[in-house]
Amino acid sequence: MPVSTCRAWGKTEPDAGPLPCRRTVHDKEVPGGPRRCRAARNPCRRNLADKPIFAGTGDVIGPFAVDHAALVALAATLGLAARPGRALRLMTEGPAALDLKGVRIVPGLLDPTAQAALLKELRALVAAAPLVTHSTPRGKPLSVRMTAAGRFGWVSDRKGYRYADRHPSGREWPPIPQPLLDLWALLVPGARAPECCLVNFYGEGARMGLHQDRDEADLTQPVVSLSLGDDGLFRVGGTVRGGPTRSCWLRSGDAAVLEGPARLAFHGVDRIRFGSSTLLRDGGRINLTLRVVT
Numbered sequence: 035m036p037v038s039t040c041r042a043w044g045k046t047e048p049d050a051g052p053l054p055c056r057r058t059v060h061d062k063e064v065p066g067g068p069r070r071c072r073a074a075r076n077p078c079r080r081n082l083a084d085k086p087i088f089a090g091t092g093d094v095i096g097p098f099a100v101d102h103a104a105l106v107a108l109a110a111t112l113g114l115a116a117r118p119g120r121a122l123r124l125m126t127e128g129p130a131a132l133d134l135k136g137v138r139i140v141p142g143l144l145d146p147t148a149q150a151a152l153l154k155e156l157r158a159l160v161a162a163a164p165l166v167t168h169s170t171p172r173g174k175p176l177s178v179r180m181t182a183a184g185r186f187g188w189v190s191d192r193k194g195y196r197y198a199d200r201h202p203s204g205r206e207w208p209p210i211p212q213p214l215l216d217l218w219a220l221l222v223p224g225a226r227a228p229e230c231c232l233v234n235f236y237g238e239g240a241r242m243g244l245h246q247d248r249d250e251a252d253l254t255q256p257v258v259s260l261s262l263g264d265d266g267l268f269r270v271g272g273t274v275r276g277g278p279t280r281s282c283w284l285r286s287g288d289a290a291v292l293e294g295p296a297r298l299a300f301h302g303v304d305r306i307r308f309g310s311s312t313l314l315r316d317g318g319r320i321n322l323t324l325r326v327v328t
């Protein structure tokens with residue numbers, strides 16, 4: 035089996051097509067032959083220390099299927115209406131989806147302008163529904179602070195993990211920001227409307243252990259995740275605990291979709307690279323997950 039010769043990823047691995055490195059110079063592929071990183075003489079060392087596995091046999095890497103109507107709506111609600119051509123080009127030509135054990139990763143879905151616009155909406159959201167430190171049913175505090183928007187929010191305490199129709203303060207959750215509804219329509223056009231947008235905030239040292247998202251009633255509906263701020267090392271396994279896993283760094287503006295057989299994949303965030311992004315002045319990572327709850 036041919037092996038990758040792309041030193042940019044710090045490893046060799048079975049050939050599975052082009053790697054979606056954000057630096058397009060890395061994206062070249064020799065048809066039918068081994069992947070050859072054109073940057074081999076001057077490789078990108080971004081991930082070298084962490085050696086994440088990016089792709090392997092059976093992974094499918096291809097262009098992201100774009101729904102143009104949803105894209106135009108998204109560009110408009112993100113305040114990019116003045117530059118729709120740029121937004122369209124960014125989203126149609128820029129991102130390529132990576133299949134990470136069935137989880138669809140869409141790198142660079144939102145450009146920095148769109149990320150900043152979304153962040154502004156999130157600041158209003160967090161003002162209405164402040165971040166909370168939940169505990170496991172055994173009383174251990176989670177390192178990730180959380181809030182939510184939509185009809186339901188996800189909460190956890192001595193009573194267990196569950197969806198609740200109120201913030202722990204007793205107030206209703208704020209509505210899901212329109213750009214996120216547009217993103218959902220763009221990424222999973224056939225799905226029911228999302229009923230919860232869970233907002234996770236990872237400060238320095240925060241992580242999330244491997245888990246399945248299975249508190250929702252209809253597990254045929256996808257979960258869409260969007261990352262903002264610092265890089266997070268996202269790990270995906272199979273649908274049973276303990277099997278092999280693969281990881282990739284999710285960066286600001288990247289999306290991930292848990293759907294089909296991977297809807298129940300174990301997943302988690304091993305760690306973040308605190309301070310790796312300038313989006314949040316004081317550092318940290320925000321992950322938004324849109325879910326259908328009922």
Ligand code: SIN
Pocket residue numbers: 234242259261266268284301302303321323
């Ligand atoms: C989650 O599983 O709820 C969050 C995943 C992430 O932070 O990327």
Ligand code: FE2
Pocket residue numbers: 245246247301
């Ligand atoms: Fe999850």
